Amino acid sequence: MANHTVRQILAVTALNLRNIPARLDSSLVAVVGIAGVVGVLVALLSISEGFKATVSQKGRDDAVIIIRGGSGNELSSALAKDQVQVITDAPGLARIDGEALASPELFTILDLPTRREGASGPASNVPFRGVGPHAAQIRRAFRIIDGRMLSAGHDEVIVGKAAATQFYGLEVGRQIIAGSRRWSIVGIFSDDGSVSESEVWADRWVLAGAYRRGTTVQSVHAKLESKATLGQLKRSLAGDPRVDISVLTEREFLAEQSKILVTIIRTLGFTIALLMGAGAVFAAVNTMYSAVAARTREIATLRAIGFGGTPVLVSVLVEALALGLLGGVLGGAAAYAAFNGYQTSTLNFATFSQVSFAFRVTPGLLVTGVVYALLLGLVGGLLPGWRAAHMPVTEGLRAT
């Protein structure tokens, strides 16, 4: 019995698929509609993928960022001088000549026009970070690519590569005005594509002076002796009544930072895809209704011969799924061709500053797109399939 049903389904479905070329036009409408939706969905999600990748992909497990307990990000964190002391004295940190590889850092915002807009363009936020002397060693692959390193105690800044590309006037030899001071740009640095590349750095004490921050910092960035000493560090700091702080590995920290934007983009992406999807489903429903109408007599003949309604329903669904699959693959491929690697920058909602990143059309996204396309096809095929399976045979036989 089950064997019959499977054979019937295969036979009717094969017949149905062989009929597609006869109705290519209307099939294409559905395919293109679905491809459009999937293209937009994948493109939108590739933004969040790219952002997530840039922000957290290369996050290390042997570097930590220490902020006030419950802060979640550097902006809302504050650590007093003696807390910083407790942190830098804690076990588990990498040391050179007994001194911890740790950089107490503080953080503010510069307002700069983008390069594209030019000198008089509207200002965007650029993170302006005060760093300790070990900051460069703690970063992943810090390297001066133009000019030189900061010298302590001077009104100097170095600029991350991405920030230099993105914003107007960030060139070695020029000056910027911030915190009622003039800062000379002395170098450009790269850091293997990390978020640091979107920042401008100054000496922490000079920045603290310019912005009247006293001795308070917002975070301590530090290198662990090894991945394995994280537990030791955490236990020691957690057990110390003088500090209330959270210790996050760089990977954890960056993932946390990207969460908000990723959530926003995904919500937006799925909302738009849902709205557009409704349109595509209408197109698919239409296509499938006309497909069923074109095959009315054929379906009725099969039913008269003794084929069941289920194989007819399944065959329509399979056709709709096939159209969905085609649309999904085309839409995904188009999004990949158009957007994969597309370079842009966006506001980091955690720090309210610009972060550069590239769209990433990942295999996972393509799968998401194709699954969505199949879903659209399936929904589009349900009503027409139901009608085909339940159409009175006698009426179908009379159809021309």
Add this chain to the structure above:
Amino acid sequence: MQPLIHLRDLVKEYRRGTERLRVLDGLSLEIGEGEFVALMGPSGSGKSTLLNLLGGLDRMTSGELTIGGLAIGELPDAALARWRADHVGFVFQMYNLLPVLTAEANVELPLLLSDLPAAERRRRARAALTLVGLEDRLSHRPRELSGGQEQRVGIARAIVSDPTLLLCDEPTGDLDRKSGDEILDLLQELNRQHGKTILMVTHDPRAAARATRQLHLDKGVLHAEVR
């Protein structure tokens, strides 16, 4: 012996909104196994409707209908479809072949509903096509065949699963005289040599004359039965 088909007070009404159209108005009829019955009558008299009821394609409004002792009106849809596959072969005026399939594949279709292995299905499809004289047209598609040939394929498809009953709705209605005669020869042969029970709707008295029995349907009532 019990007749193959037994009808008593068969009524069929179509409902269109609140309006009810009585198409078959209390038919009673018995058809024995091995009969070749021609069903005549003016257009709209309900011939196709009766054929569809006998073939389990439609449901009667009231009355008794048994075929081979089975009250097919009481079968649920799925069982009725199975019953059709096992017991009825339909021959249509417009042939109703599937255009994308070869003659052989068209004829094989009903066998997909059986448990026969593929090789046996193909063998039987060829045997049926040979019986209708189309053994040299196995891989032709319907549009590569003449109308008469298409109808032969239709007949081969109707007999391939060796049904109890052949139901033909104006099988020669779309054919020229010569092809029509050949189809009638074939039906007659199926009746005489192979003992098939056939019910054929036709407008053509010459065609009806080939049958062993003629029925006239008018305004939903069976009239003068000519033997």
